[in-house]
Amino acid sequence: MYLRNCWYVAAWNYEIEADTLLARTIINEPLVFFRKEDGTVAALQDRCCHRSAPLSIGRKEGDAVRCMYHGLKFDSSGKCVEIPGQDAIPPQACVRSFPVTERYSWVWVWMGDPALADENLIPPAVAHDDPNWIFRSGSIEYAANYQLVNDNLLDFSHLTFLHPNSFGVGSDWAHIRPKVTRLERGVRVERWLPNQPIPNHIRGVTDCELLDLWSHYDYLVPGVMVMYSSSYPQGTLDKFNGGAPTGIQPITSDVTCQAITPCGDEQSRYFFSWAPNVHAQAGCSDELADGMIAIARMAFEEDRLMIESQAHNLKMAPNAKQVAIAFDNALSQMRWVLDKLIKEEAQPQLNSASVVA
């Protein structure tokens, strides 16, 4: 069961060039993405209505795509506009098209009822061309259900144990619990960690030996996280009494945008970017941005080993006992929110009833 009435990240915008036919499977649905002459992106079912051949190994012809098995041609709405060897085109000759839009350097696709596609539901993020940041980005595939990746990103206590070689953070990540707030379509996680050693990605940019770290992110359905992190001289946490720091220049400042998209039940695609802030990051440079994303890639491979092993164990024993711990707070709430939205979608009256009540 997947939430269908939501925007999934399908690709980085730079993955779809003028001539690209990009195949992506999302919630078990094969899709093909391509750019129209006006530069906007179209998304069609990647399965010809004739004999199920994938359009993504076809040919882009202007705003249309031609299946290169028997030559059926579909416009960007999915309507078949040419069938070689015959003049009449039956009305059922079409493939499904999907609402698609570009925002924040991502291509988003709406997998549910097109009539409900509402761009206001796109979670906020930061685009690569924002001049305040120097972005680097990428994506990898995990052979695991997307919820296991959501879980991973909603409990950063794992940084201490799983990523000592990559991120190299201190042990407080595993002991000081963040503030977690449930949102309508996700959860907010905020965290102050005082007197922290310098993690690897900003090693050398400051003479301080210890920093107060502040990080906060919203994690929104189906699996989009935008986290801002900044560090300050020791004592800053006390000054703000645990609240968000304002009106003070940080020593370091970065943002990461991440999205988890379910391909199939046991396959997910993980999109990530990371960027130091041009104005607020000590030593901000292209080289620093390069170094940061290299560290992130190393960390995400560490995550992959763990998450895929976990998925393997869960596949062998789907009903294995799961003992809850305090750090599960954020991920439990996220699963609850997602579950609730999926149930409401399956029985729309549930939602309206609760509104009326």
Place this chain on the structure above:
Amino acid sequence: MYLRNCWYVAAWNYEIEADTLLARTIINEPLVFFRKEDGTVAALQDRCCHRSAPLSIGRKEGDAVRCMYHGLKFDSSGKCVEIPGQDAIPPQACVRSFPVTERYSWVWVWMGDPALADENLIPPAVAHDDPNWIFRSGSIEYAANYQLVNDNLLDFSHLTFLHPNSFGVGSDWAHIRPKVTRLERGVRVERWLPNQPIPNHIRGVTDCELLDLWSHYDYLVPGVMVMYSSSYPQGTLDKFNGGAPTGIQPITSDVTCQAITPCGDEQSRYFFSWAPNVHAQAGCSDELADGMIAIARMAFEEDRLMIESQAHNLKMAPNAKQVAIAFDNALSQMRWVLDKLIKEEAQPQLNSASVVA
């Protein structure tokens, strides 16, 4: 569901040499083929009746084959004739044998009731040693159901789209529909294409810039195609008014014999030969035959990519809509014929009833 009472192509005859034990799985049944001392081929179940070890990794001993796990020996009828360590051989100690015959350079096996094995049901083809042709041949495996390969060969409109780099034919293949005639055990496809550019496999053999092409084939159950193609000066089509050309020397002339054999539900073996005619093909030579089969191999790899992608899509969405098009005519009739024969085989009375009626 497969048609069992029919002849399947199991191998090229040259694949079974004097000492060969050839393992082939056909309609999910593991078989072992070997040549007896008299040169004829035997086919046994490739599964020892003792503990299911494959006989194909055993040893040929004269007209018998010995399982090399515990040494049971079977004659070419499948009867166990030796059990090491004991004198008595229980009557149930046997493996199934299958009617098998060689014709047209192919080894054919009958997978149904041996009592019904009728060599008159072997579709006609052309043997490699026919002095009128210079044959080249081969086989490849497709990870797809055999019916998808049948479909491929019954709609040559795909030549235009899928094979521009290999066969390099013109676009009329996708626009001029052939004449399709249903046969008792298959379909006949006949096609005139006037004013055609020279396809790659005969490039350079003629000074003509355009040719009238005539090709025709019978496609017979379970999946055997023998296609004759010839080309003529422009105007020949008009001269014969769309009928078969007779009493006229072609510029080029070739024949291809092809057979699709289901291994399992998602695996098929594709046997193919191609031969220019010694008397009627301009520039006929060993080199031309070599060049033709090289082009065919390239094309069949193009087919493989498409058909396996199609099979993958169908596996993910077995009930996906399939919109019929005019070019489906031949393949739809072939599927209808095959389906009818399979149904009749399952309920033999259906057939006799229809005969009586």
Place this chain on the structure above:
Amino acid sequence: MYLRNCWYVAAWNYEIEADTLLARTIINEPLVFFRKEDGTVAALQDRCCHRSAPLSIGRKEGDAVRCMYHGLKFDSSGKCVEIPGQDAIPPQACVRSFPVTERYSWVWVWMGDPALADENLIPPAVAHDDPNWIFRSGSIEYAANYQLVNDNLLDFSHLTFLHPNSFGVGSDWAHIRPKVTRLERGVRVERWLPNQPIPNHIRGVTDCELLDLWSHYDYLVPGVMVMYSSSYPQGTLDKFNGGAPTGIQPITSDVTCQAITPCGDEQSRYFFSWAPNVHAQAGCSDELADGMIAIARMAFEEDRLMIESQAHNLKMAPNAKQVAIAFDNALSQMRWVLDKLIKEEAQPQLNSASVVA
């Protein structure tokens, strides 16, 4: 269905060093093995009780193991002793532990009710440090159910057919049947083969051209075999009238310890050792021991090809006919014994009832 109340060989003792976390799946249960500070081995479920991550990619900390996903720490009894970020540890926070012991150079694990774990049920074998033998050992995995490997080792008629290149024994192995005695937890197999050619592993150690061979082994649940083989001058068989030879110095003498452990339904691990006797083997030396194990490894790869092919055939046709032969005697009795014990375990009253009756 597996016998749970028995000792399975999990590893050679040298596979678990001071810092090792060894992952092994036994009867579909993922386990992690490690050595405590006192040198004894512990075995825990290899699945953290929190979110199912494998402990085997965690960290050994003294006598405990820490999950390196979120840091839960388990003592060697499986009790969770630390959950980062919280003080209280819920009582259900634990992983299952398994009785484990070392004997005969093997690490044994009891997969059933710990209260029933009885070390007297460990089958006898010979340890590598026994000064009477020069041991070499190893293990390989078979993609086959363990019972097929048990079968293999209970019918050595296959030596003649499957291993002419490795062991190189004569054909009498396939024709002279051994004496088979059913034991409470297995079968005993005893065999005299007179006038045998010298097999490959002892080629060159004696001037005799033919030997009388005596070998005997007990094969005990779940799949442990200890076989003693010795050879004598021709005529020795007659001297002892088919009984065990006593009070006579053999020309050659060796022992092999072997154990088959089911990993999953289609995967088994095969542990094997082989050792010439220091006092009773002509030409006994390290080099001879090296040569013997090299021959054994070659033979077990021959077994692997056969057994995995057999498993493939059985998977395709699970209900294929199996004709019994005389040489099945030992393996049939072993399957009967194992089956009986499994049934008794599932319905414990069966056993006591039969005792009362």
